[in-house]
Amino acid sequence: HVQLVESGGGSVQAGGSLRLSCAASVYLASFDCMGWFRQGPGKEREGVANINPGSGIANYTDSVQGRFTVSQDKAKKTLYLEMNSLKPEDTAMYYCAADLRACSRIPKNRLSIWGQGTQVTVS
Numbered sequence: 001h002v003q004l005v006e007s008g009g010g011s012v013q014a015g016g017s018l019r020l021s022c023a024a025s026v027y028l029a030s031f032d033c034m035g036w037f038r039q040g041p042g043k044e045r046e047g048v049a050n051i052n053p054g055s056g057i058a059n060y061t062d063s064v065q066g067r068f069t070v071s072q073d074k075a076k077k078t079l080y081l082e083m084n085s086l087k088p089e090d091t092a093m094y095y096c097a098a099d100l101r102a103c104s105r106i107p108k109n110r111l112s113i114w115g116q117g118t119q120v121t122v123s
Helices: none
Strands: 004-007 010-012 018-024 033-039 046-051 058-060 068-073 078-083 092-099 118-122
Touching: 004 092, 018 033, 018 092, 018 118, 033 068, 033 078, 046 068, 046 078, 058 068
Parallel strands: 010 118
Antiparallel strands: 004 018, 018 078, 033 046, 033 092, 046 058, 068 078, 092 118
């Protein structure tokens, strides 16, 4: 079955940067939607960014616009989340997710396939 494996999390000081990776067991073009989500302590899960791997068009939540960038390496079957100017409020477990449906057709960000998550801590 399809697997997503996140990596790249860690601890960083405010203002620093991290790059998260999401390695898929299939080519990214297999999906119509991939996304990055996060869940901070005591908070609900929220969508950070999503992308259509085919078109490369990405969307970001307001709080990360201009600081985070989604990219992909199709040959490596890997999705990335470049995070710059990190803030303490970015502290969360970050998850990668994917779906065969278009992002706009997925209710409440309920993508079908999820990774195990990687922790990001900003102090």
